Every structure is written in C-alpha cells, then in structure tokens.
Ligand code: AHM
C-alpha cells in the first residue's frame with residue numbers, strides 16, 4: 001500500500017523558510033526566494049545524478065555522444081544549473097563556484113541584488129562513477145560593495161559573516177540541509193510530490209560520537225600531532241575514544257553522517273605533497289559553510305589551530321586543513337596539534 005503523508009503534518013521547505021522569514025519582520029523575502037531557487041536547482045541536479053550511470057550508454061562525458069550531441073560531465077551540469085537558475089533573478093550581486101577560476105558576474109542584461117552566492121556544485125565528484133553519495137554545498141553572504149556588479153571583495157568574506165549555509169546530498173534519498181543562523185534543518189525530497197519536506201528539524205550533533213572520518217591511507221604524510229590524534233580516536237591513547245572509522249571520500253556524505261550520528265571528519269595538511277601544504281579542501285566553498293552548519297548544530301570546525309569561521313580569505317580558491325563535527329573531538333585535535341606540532 002502506498003503511504004500517504006498526513007497533510008496536517010507536512011511542512012514543505014517553502015513554508016519553513018517563509019515561517020523563518022516571518023520571525024524577521026525586516027526581511028524582504030529575497031533570501032527566502034534564493035533558497036527556493038537553490039531547492040529548485042537541487043531537484044534538477046538530483047534528477048540528473050540518478051541518471052548518471054546512463055552516460056556510459058548515451059555517450060562519453062565531455063565528448064560527443066552517438067547522436068552527435070555533446071555530453072556534459074555531471075559536475076559541469078550541476079555548475080550550469082546553479083548559475084542559470086540564479087543569475088537572472090535580481091537577487092544576487094555576484095556568484096563564485098569551485099569550478100570557475102574567477103568570480104561569476106551577473107550578466108549585464110539582468111539586475112543585481114544584495115546577496116553573494118558561493119557554491120561547490122558537485123562535491124565528492126570522484127565518487128560519481130561509483131554510485132556513492134555526492135552533494136552540492138552553498139553559502140550566502142551579504143554583499144560588501146555598495147552598488148553595481150559584485151566584486152571579488154564581496155566573495156572574500158569570513159565564515160562568521162555567512163547569512164545562510166547549506167548542502168544537498170544526493171544519496172539513498174536527496175536531502176537539503178541548511179541554516180540561516182537559527183538552527184540546522186533537514187528536508188528530504190519526496191520524489192512523488194516533487195517537494196522537499198521537513199524531515200530533520202533542529203539537528204544537533206549527538207554528544208556521544210560514533211565515527212571518525214579521514215583518508216587514513218595518507219597517514220604517513222601527517223604531522224605527529226595529527227597521527228597521535230588519530231590514535232586517540234582509535235582508543236590507543238589515554239582516555240581515547242575507540243570510534244569506528246567511516247570514510248566515503250565525499251565531504252558532504254561524510255559530514256552529513258557525522259552530523260546525524262556524531263563524529264569528526266578531518267582532512268589535514270599533507271606534509272609530503274607540496275600542492276597541499278595547508279590541506280586539500282577549499283575554505284570558501286567547503287570548509288566555511290560546513291563549519292557554520294556544524295556551529296549551528298552544537299559542533300565546531302577548525303583548521304587545527306583556529307576556528308574556520310574566523311579565517312579571512314585572501315583568495316577565491318584558498319585551501320585549508322579541516323577538522324569538523326563533534327565539538328569536543330575537534331577541540332581535542334587542536335590540543336594534539338598545539339602539543340606536538342610547532
Ligand atoms: P572535490 O570538490 O573535487 O570533489 O574534492 C573534495 C573531496 C571531498 O568531498 C572529499 O572529502 C575529499 O575531496 C576526498 O579526498 P581524498 O580522495 O584525497 O580522500
């Protein structure tokens with residue numbers, strides 16, 4: 001028998017963000033509309049991700065398929081969808097994407113607004129071919145420049161100035177999780193209704209952690225502090241935690257699991273890879289928005305020495321080490337790094 005949701009208990013994402021907006025009488029509704037545009041983009045991307053495997057029989061990516069049409073890679077499709085659904089609305093001053101070297105200006109033919117949208121269109125893209133969870137991360141700031149088209153300076157803002165941060169996860173179901181500074185809320189896409197319904201109100205990271213998540217294959221490249229911290233998590237140091245290891249290699253998937261189940265994710269600096277002296281993940285598209293969400297859920301995000309939210313970015317694609325999730329466990333990482341790494 002098909003289960004029919006009780007309509008008196010259904011809270012769509014639209015209703016939820018409108019309710020949040022009502023709590024701020026000064027709000028104009030612009031932010032609400034941006035979130036709604038992102039939710040729409042997410043439905044589109046989700047429908048494409050579920051068809052990803054068909055690319056093999058429709059034609060090769062970045063190439064020409066059997067019908068002579070160009071087939072775009074999924075991460076490029078996600079990027080284009082985010083841009084197309086947000087560039088013409090008059091709500092944004094500028095955008096930036098992990099896929100673009102420079103800022104994405106709003107085309108001259110469209111009006112500009114007061115917000116800045118940053119996104120990683122398809123995070124965990126190395127997983128696309130293997131059907132594991134992938135996601136989209138987004139972050140919204142208020143513009144800093146007074147008027148006109150947005151500039152680079154509008155994008156280079158610290159995480160503590162975020163107005164909204166969220167992510168989509170395309171997993172066994174599609175979820176949208178976001179915060180506008182009043183708790184973290186999760187919505188699951190009901191594919192029959194085509195709507196995101198509130199399924200995880202007011203998410204808090206559990207006090208008792210279960211998992212640690214890192215690419216332990218790189219352990220030989222880590223600092224002494226990080227290596228000892230890992231032993232602590234494995235219960236090999238005094239007072240250690242004895243956690244289970246879970247690692248997908250998709251930040252959104254790993255973060256999401258630890259947000260709900262309790263745990264810590266980390267991607268430290270790689271001492272042997274000159275390309276990754278400060279870690280792999282991008283401050284603006286990955287670390288800062290997720291740190292804002294972690295903070296709102298009672299957790300914490302650090303680069304090992306300081307709160308991610310306090311880092312003033314100096315470039316669009318700046319990378320950082322990241323320790324994120326359960327507050328006590330992230331603070332423990334800082335303690336180990338302070339003690340063992342100079
Ligand atoms: P991407 O944005 O190009 O997908 O890279 C970021 C991803 C994260 O999702 C994930 O946590 C990490 O890179 C995995 O890296 P590794 O394969 O080195 O463990």
Ligand code: MG
Nearest residue numbers: 120123124286
């Ligand atoms: Mg990414």
